[in-house]
Amino acid sequence: xxxxxxxxxxxxxxxxxxxxxxxxxxxxxxxxxxxxxxxxxxxxxxxxxxxxxxxxxxxxxxxxxxxxxxxxxxxxxxxxxxxxxxxxxxxxxxxxxxxxxxxxxxxxxxxxxxxxxxxxxxxxxxxxxxxxxxxxxxxxxxxxxxxxxxxxxxxxxxxxxxxxxxxxxxx
Amino acid sequence: xxxxxxxxxxxxxxxxxxxxxxxxxxxxxxxxxxxxxxxxxxxxxxxxxxxxxxxxxxxxxxxxxxxxxxxxxxxxxxxxxxxxxxxxxxxxxxxxxxxxxxxxxxxxxxxxxxxxxxxxxxxxxxxxxxxxxxxxxxxxxxxxxxxxxxxxxxxxxxxxxxxxxxxxxxxxxxxxxxxxxxxxxxxxxxxxxxxxxxxxxxxxxx
Numbered sequence: 001x002x003x004x005x006x007x008x009x010x011x012x013x014x015x016x017x018x019x020x021x022x023x024x025x026x027x028x029x030x031x032x033x034x035x036x037x038x039x040x041x042x043x044x045x046x047x048x049x050x051x052x053x054x055x056x057x058x059x060x061x062x063x064x065x066x067x068x069x070x071x072x073x074x075x076x077x078x079x080x081x082x083x084x085x086x087x088x089x090x091x092x093x094x095x096x097x098x099x100x101x102x103x104x105x106x107x108x109x110x111x112x113x114x115x116x117x118x119x120x121x122x123x124x125x126x127x128x129x130x131x132x133x134x135x136x137x138x139x140x141x142x143x144x145x146x147x148x149x150x151x152x153x154x155x156x157x158x159x160x161x162x163x164x165x166x167x168x169x170x171x
Numbered sequence: 172x173x174x175x176x177x178x179x180x181x182x183x184x185x186x187x188x189x190x191x192x193x194x195x196x197x198x199x200x201x202x203x204x205x206x207x208x209x210x211x212x213x214x215x216x217x218x219x220x221x222x223x224x225x226x227x228x229x230x231x232x233x234x235x236x237x238x239x240x241x242x243x244x245x246x247x248x249x250x251x252x253x254x255x256x257x258x259x260x261x262x263x264x265x266x267x268x269x270x271x272x273x274x275x276x277x278x279x280x281x282x283x284x285x286x287x288x289x290x291x292x293x294x295x296x297x298x299x300x301x302x303x304x305x306x307x308x309x310x311x312x313x314x315x316x317x318x319x320x321x322x323x324x325x326x327x328x329x330x331x332x333x334x335x336x337x338x339x340x341x342x343x344x345x346x347x348x349x350x351x352x353x354x355x356x357x358x359x360x361x362x363x364x365x366x367x368x369x370x371x372x373x374x375x376x377x
Contacts, residue, residue, distance in 0.1 A: 143276045
């Protein structure tokens with residue numbers, strides 16, 4: 001039990017903020033988001049009893065987090081009626097405006113979050129893990145896709161980020 | 172320089188917006204208890220709905236004078252109990268399984284979609300079919316009963332009119348059954364499309 005509590009402490013310390021962002025990316029409604037986050041923490045707490053270090057704690061935590069959140073999306077009647085899109089469906093149009101300032105002020109984040117919330121679960125997982133700084137191999141381990149497939153999608157995500165959310169092309 | 176910009180975007184994304192939410196082990200245990208109570212309440216609602224149907228048909232079993240009608244009511248009661256059991260088995264909310272960390276997101280999502288698809292596809296066998304024998308016997312019992320009381324009253328029994336009336340009732344029931352089956356089939360096909368898409372993604376990665 002102590003080991004589980006120690007592991008959970010480590011999870012909150014290291015991945016607590018990322019799990020908060022994960023919940024925000026899967027649920028826009030604040031009340032339901034709090035419930036989702038609680039469900040994610042509860043699932044992690046329960047799962048840590050069987051954590052056997054066959055994969056890293058990071059992979060474990062992200063798998064549990066994304067699996068709970070995916071279950072939330074596909075089990076939610078309201079969300080079932082929404083048309084979720086793929087990364088490939090996003091128009092990489094150049095929508096930069098006052099790019100540097102908007103990045104600094106985090107204005108682009110709101111638009112980015114709104115875009116992520118429209119993505120299909122598997123695509124959402126890739127984008128979120130990428131934004132959390134997980135590399136292609138790590139994303140592949142969490143999602144179950146091949147590193148090559150993930151790399152292709154990351155390339156597309158980078159293009160979207162550069163062209164739609166910041167002025168990367170300027171510098 | 173574009174990679175620098177993307178890195179900066181990731182940095183901004185990861186910038187902490189305050190203290191991350193934290194739950195103590197006690198809070199988590201309490202939440203677990205709350206979740207279990209929610210499931211228990213939901214199950215109770217299902218049982219009450221079932222008990223209501225069972226009570227009505229139990230009353231009919233006691234009230235109706237013919238054996239056929241009583242058997243029909245009894246079969247409907249059995250059908251209702253079976254459907255409640257299946258609803259409980261297939262659709263009740265469950266806590267997240269403990270092996271979530273061992274399964275990749277694609278595997279987990281596929282399994283969830285398949286579970287939902289199979290429940291919808293087999294709706295005919297576990298949600299509609301259990302009521303069918305009871306319905307048929309019940310309708311036949313009504314026909315028999317109508318014939319008996321008409322004869323007892325010394326009037327002529329018009330079998331054609333009785334068959335038409337019962338056929339109309341049976342037709343309405345059949346339409347409702349068909350609509351439920353079609354809707355579930357449509358929902359199952361939508362889930363299958365999502366499964367195919369996941370398969371395509373995984374095949375693509377092979």
